[in-house]
Amino acid sequence: MIEAPALYVGGVTHRRSIAPKYFFRYRYAAFLFDVDDLPALDARSRLFAYNRRGLISLHDQDYGPRDGTPLRPWIDSVLAERGLDTADGRVLLLTVPRVLNHAFNPLSVWFCLDRDEQPRAVLCEVHNTFGEVYGYLLHQDGAPMPFPIRSQATKVFHVSPFLPVDGEYRFRLSALTESLAVAIGYHGEEGRRLSAVQTGERRPLTDGQLLRILGRLPPPGLRALVGIHWQALKIYLRGGRFHSKPEPPKELVG
Secondary structure (H helix, E strand, O other), X not given: OOXXXXXXXXXXXXXXXXXXXXXXXXXEEEXXXXXXXXXXXXXXXXXXXXXXXXXXXXXXXXXXXXXXXXXXXXXXXXHHHOOOOOOOOOEEEEEOOEEOOEOOOOEEEEEEEOOOOOEEEEEEEEEOOOOOEEEEEEEOOOOOOOOOEEEEEEOOOOOOOXXXXXOEEEEEEOOOOOEEEEEEEEEEOOXXXXXEEEEEEEEEOOHHHHXXXXXXXXXXXXXXXXXXXXXXXXXXXXXXXXXXXXXXXOOOEO
C-alpha cells in the first residue's frame, strides 16, 4: 500500500533545448495526500490545516474548478464522465499546499488508484502564472497503468510566453515509493524543446518534519513562482521569442 501522507524532499530541474538554451535547478518539497484523509490529518496535526488558515494548509478552492467543490466528489465525477472507474480506490494528490496562506503549484498530480493500488488514471493539473489551470487526464481506457507510467498529451494550455501552444507533452511518473521522479518532456516538430524533472526522497509527514523542512527551504510555491519569473527574464534578455497568450481551453480537463 502506498504510504500517504508523506513528504518528498528533493529538487526540480528545467532544461530548455531550443535557443536560447538554459538549465536551472532549485530545491523543492512536495506533499503526498490521500484526499479522503485530509480532515483526519487536520485533526491530528498541529501545523496542518484543511480548508482553514494555518501555517501549512490545503484548500479545496485551489484545485479543480477552484470554487470550493470537495476534491473527491469532483475527481470522481471527472472520471465518471469519461467512463473511468477506480472501484472506490484511493485518490492521492501530489502537490504543494499553502504555506503562510500562499500557494503556487506549477504541477499537481492526482493518482487515481483502484482497490489493488494500481493507477487507473492520472490527472496532471497545470497552473500558469496568469491564474489559469488545465488538467491533462492520462489513462488507458480504464485499464491499469503500471508504474513507471508513460503517457503523452497534446499541449493545449499556455504556460510560458516563450513557448508556443503546440506540440506534445511526454510524461513519465515513477512509483510512489522511497524515491519519486516526475518527468515531463515538451516536444515539437524540431524535437525536444523543454524537459522538467521533479525528484524527491520520501519522509514522513509529521509536525517535526514540517518544521525542519520549513526551516531549511523557502516556501516551495513562492520559490517556484520567483524562479519561473527570474528564468523568464533571462530568456527575454537573451532574445527569446515572445508568444502572446491565447484564451485558455473552455474545459478544465482534457
